[in-house]
Amino acid sequence: MWERIQEKLKILADAAKYDVSCSSSGSKRVNTDKGIGNTTESGICHSYTEDGRCVSLLKILLTNYCLYDCAYCVSRRSNDIQRAGFTVNEVVALTLNFYRRNYIEGLFLSSGIFKNPDYTMERLVRVAKTLRTLHRFNGYIHLKTIPGCSEELILEAATYADRLSVNIELPSEQSLRHLAPEKSKDSIIKPMSFLHHRITALADERKVIRHTPTFAPAGQSTQMVVGATPENDLQVMTIADSLYKKFGLRRVYYSGYVPVLADHRLPAPGTPVPMIRENRLYQTDWLLRFYKFSLHEVLNAQNPQLDLDIDPKLSWAFRNLDQFPVDINKADYEMILRVPGIGISSALKIIEARRFKTLNLADLRTLGVAFNRAKHFVYTSDNRPREVVAAVLRQQILQQSKYHTTLTPQMQLFT
Amino acid sequence: MKDLLVYDGSFPGLLTAIFDVYERKLADVSIVREHLYHPDLYATVRTITRDTHKATRVWQGLQKKLATEIIDHFYKSFLSEAHNVEDTLLAFTRYVLGAPPGAERNFAHPAVLEVMQLSKKVHREKHRMEAFVRFQQAADGLYTATIEPDFNVLPLITGHFKDRYADQSWLIYDDKRSYGILYNEKDGQVMEVTAGVTHSATPGEDPDMASIVVHDHEAAYQTLWKTYFQTTSIDVRKNKKLHLRHVPTRYWRYLTEKAMAGP
Numbered sequence: 001m002w003e004r005i006q007e008k009l010k011i012l013a014d015a016a017k018y019d020v021s022c023s024s025s026g027s028k029r030v031n032t033d034k035g036i037g038n039t040t041e042s043g044i045c046h047s048y049t050e051d052g053r054c055v056s057l058l059k060i061l062l063t064n065y066c067l068y069d070c071a072y073c074v075s076r077r078s079n080d081i082q083r084a085g086f087t088v089n090e091v092v093a094l095t096l097n098f099y100r101r102n103y104i105e106g107l108f109l110s111s112g113i114f115k116n117p118d119y120t121m122e123r124l125v126r127v128a129k130t131l132r133t134l135h136r137f138n139g140y141i142h143l144k145t146i147p148g149c150s151e152e153l154i155l156e157a158a159t160y161a162d163r164l165s166v167n168i169e170l171p172s173e174q175s176l177r178h179l180a181p182e183k184s185k186d187s188i189i190k191p192m193s194f195l196h197h198r199i200t201a202l203a204d205e206r207k208v209i210r211h212t213p214t215f216a217p218a219g220q221s222t223q224m225v226v227g228a229t230p231e232n233d234l235q236v237m238t239i240a241d242s243l244y245k246k247f248g249l250r251r252v253y254y255s256g257y258v259p260v261l262a263d264h265r266l267p268a269p270g271t272p273v274p275m276i277r278e279n280r281l282y283q284t285d286w287l288l289r290f291y292k293f294s295l296h297e298v299l300n301a302q303n304p305q306l307d308l309d310i311d312p313k314l315s316w317a318f319r320n321l322d323q324f325p326v327d328i329n330k331a332d333y334e335m336i337l338r339v340p341g342i343g344i345s346s347a348l349k350i351i352e353a354r355r356f357k358t359l360n361l362a363d364l365r366t367l368g369v370a371f372n373r374a375k376h377f378v379y380t381s382d383n384r385p386r387e388v389v390a391a392v393l394r395q396q397i398l399q400q401s402k403y404h405t406t407l408t409p410q411m412q413l414f415t
Numbered sequence: 416m417k418d419l420l421v422y423d424g425s426f427p428g429l430l431t432a433i434f435d436v437y438e439r440k441l442a443d444v445s446i447v448r449e450h451l452y453h454p455d456l457y458a459t460v461r462t463i464t465r466d467t468h469k470a471t472r473v474w475q476g477l478q479k480k481l482a483t484e485i486i487d488h489f490y491k492s493f494l495s496e497a498h499n500v501e502d503t504l505l506a507f508t509r510y511v512l513g514a515p516p517g518a519e520r521n522f523a524h525p526a527v528l529e530v531m532q533l534s535k536k537v538h539r540e541k542h543r544m545e546a547f548v549r550f551q552q553a554a555d556g557l558y559t560a561t562i563e564p565d566f567n568v569l570p571l572i573t574g575h576f577k578d579r580y581a582d583q584s585w586l587i588y589d590d591k592r593s594y595g596i597l598y599n600e601k602d603g604q605v606m607e608v609t610a611g612v613t614h615s616a617t618p619g620e621d622p623d624m625a626s627i628v629v630h631d632h633e634a635a636y637q638t639l640w641k642t643y644f645q646t647t648s649i650d651v652r653k654n655k656k657l658h659l660r661h662v663p664t665r666y667w668r669y670l671t672e673k674a675m676a677g678p
C-alpha cells in the first residue's frame with residue numbers, strides 16, 4: 001500500500017511543483033477546542049528546496065488526469081505521461097500525518113480537470129471539508145478554483161479554505177486562446193470577481209455583525225507564466241496591477257516558464273528559465289504594492305521592458321535624476337522610500353531617528369541602509385554627493401554586484 | 416577586592432544575584448554561572464541561592480520601567496547563554512534603572528546594543544526551531560523530537576507548539592542541554608523533563624530518542640516526506656548557496672528530509 005502511495009505522491013507532487021506560490025501567510029486561524037493546528041499571520045517555511053524555495057505546504061494535485069490540453073502544462077491531455085489520482089481520504093491522511101510531524105503548515109491542493117469542472121471542484125472541496133469538520137484541522141488550506149465550476153462550489157470552498165486561487169496563466173487573452181484553447185478569459189476572471197465581491201460584502205457585514213463565518217481569510221492569489229509567450233513586461237505588469245486594484249488580490253505570482261515540453265508554439269526544451277526576468281517582475285510588484293510607485297513610473301510605452309542588469313528601483317532613479325539627491329533630514333517618507341539602497345524598514349527608522357538629531361552618513365549606516373548605493377542619491381549634514389552620471393554609476397554598481405548575485409523569485413528583493 | 420557572584424544558571428537565580436548587587440551596593444562585581452565558574456584568587460566569591468521573592472522584585476522593577484518588548488529582549492538575551500551575558504544584563508539593568516525613560520533604546524550604550532543583538536539572534540533561532548522541529552511518532556502515540564539549538568530556546572517555543580498540537584502528546588528534547596518539554600494531551604499541560612524521567616524511558620535511563628520504539632507508520636511517513644521533498648525541487652533552478660543559507664548544515668542532523676540514513 002505504501003509503495004503505491006509513494007508512487008502517486010511522486011507523480012502528483014511533481015505535476016504540482018510548477019505552481020510557484022507556496023505562501024502560508026495571511027491567515028490567523030486559531031486552534032479552537034483542542035483540535036489540531038493553527039496558522040500564523042506570516043506563515044512558516046519548514047524547509048527549503050534545493051533551488052532555495054520555501055517549503056511550507058504540501059503542494060499536490062488530486063489527480064493529473066486532465067481533459068484539457070494547455071500547451072504549457074505537463075499534465076495536458078496530449079502529453080504521454082504516467083497518470084495517477086489520490087482519493088479524498090488519502091490526501092486527508094497525508095496532510096494530517098505530515099502536519100502532525102511538523103513538516104508543513106498545511107495543504108495546497110490543485111487538480112487536473114477530470115469528468116467536468118464541477119465534479120473536480122467538488123472533490124477538492126470535500127478534502128477541505130473533511131479536514132476542517134471531521135478532523136478539526138486548523139492548519140492552512142489553499143484550494144485551486146477550477147475554471148468553469150459553479151458558484152455554489154466556490155462559496156463552499158471559501159468557507160473551508162484560507163486561500164483560493166485561480167491562475168490567470170498567461171499575460172494576454174490572445175496567448176490564452178492560442179495555448180489553452182479550452183479555457184477562456186471569462187472562466188478565469190469570473191470566479192475571481194465573484195469571490196472578490198463576496199469577500200468585500202462579508203467584510204462590510206463584519207463591521208455590523210461580529211460573528212460572520214470565516215471566508216477565505218487569506219484572500220485570493222493567482223499565477224502568471226512568463227517567458228512562454230511574447231508579451232513584454234509592461235503587458236505582464238498591467239495585468240497584475242489591474243488584478244490588485246480590481247479584485248483585491250493578495251498576491252500575483254510570476255513563474256518563469258520551465259520548458260519541459262516540445263511544442264512548436266513554445267520555447268524549445270533546454271531554453272533557460274527566465275529567472276532574472278522573473279525576479280525583476282517580483283521587484284516591480286513590490287514597488288507597486290509597498291513602495292508607492294505607480295505602474296507607469298516603472299514601465300511605460302518608452303520603457304516597456306525591465307532592465308535585466310539592475311533592479312527597477314535603481315532603473316527608475318537613473319531615469320529621474322532630477323529628483324535627486326534627496327535631503328535625508330527633510331524629505332517626506334515617500335521620497336525617502338524611493339532612494340536606491342533604502343528599504344521600508346530603514347526608511348521608517350530614518351523618519352523616527354531624525355526627530356532626535358540631524359542625521360549624517362554614519363547614522364545611515366547604523367540604520368541599515370545599503371550605504372554604497374544610497375550615498376550617491378542622498379545628502380546629509382556631512383555629505384553632498386557629486387552629480388550622478390547614470391552611465392558611470394551603473395557601471396560601478398554592476399561591478400560590485402557581479403560577485404554576489406543569488407537570484408530568487410521570492411526573497412531578498414532589495415538590499 | 417572584586418566580588419564574584421556564583422548562581423545556579425536559572426533566570427530567577429540571575430535576578431536574585433542582581434538583587435544582591437543592589438542590596439549590598441556592590442560596585443566591582445561579576446556574575447557567573449555555576450558550571451562556568453573557575454576559582455578566582457583575586458575575588459570574594461559568594462554563592463547565590465535562588466530566591467523567588469528577590470527575583471520577583473527585580474523583575475517587577477524592570478517591568479515597571481520598560482516596555483514589554485524590551486523585557487522580552489532582556490529574557491531572550493539571557494537565553495543566549497552567551498559568555499558574560501550576566502554582566503551585560505547587570506550593566507543593562509543598572510543603566511536603564513538609573514537613566515531617564517527611553518534610555519533602553521539608546522543603542523550607543525554598549526550594554527543596550529549587546530542585549531538587542533543577542534536577543535535578535537535568539538529570536539531568529541526560535542523561529543528556526545518552530546520550523547525545523549521534526550516529530551517522530553512512537554509506538555504508544557507520543558510524538559517526539561530532538562533538537563540541538565545554539566541557544567536555549569525551548570522556553571520560547573513552548574507556547575507555539577502547545578497552541579498548535581493541542582490534540583497530540585509530544586516531547587521536544589534539547590539534547591545539548593539535556594532537558595525537554597513534554598505536553599500531555601489529556602491535561603493540556605506542558606512540563607519540563609530531564610534525562611531519566613522522560614516518557615518511554617525507564618527511570619534513571621538516558622532518554623535515547625533513537626531507541627524509542629517507533630510507530631508502525633513512522634518509517635512510511637518519513638519516506639513519503641523525503642519523497643515529497645526531493646520531488647518538489649525544480650532541477651533546472653537549483654541554487655545550492657541559497658539553499659544553505661536558509662537551512663544551515665548544522666541543523667541537518669534532525670531534519671527528516673535531510674538525514675542521510677533512511678528509516
Ligand code: SF4
Pocket residue numbers: 066067068069070073074075076077111112113180
Ligand atoms: S487544465 Fe490545468 S491541469 Fe489541465 S492541462 Fe490545463 S493547466 Fe494543465
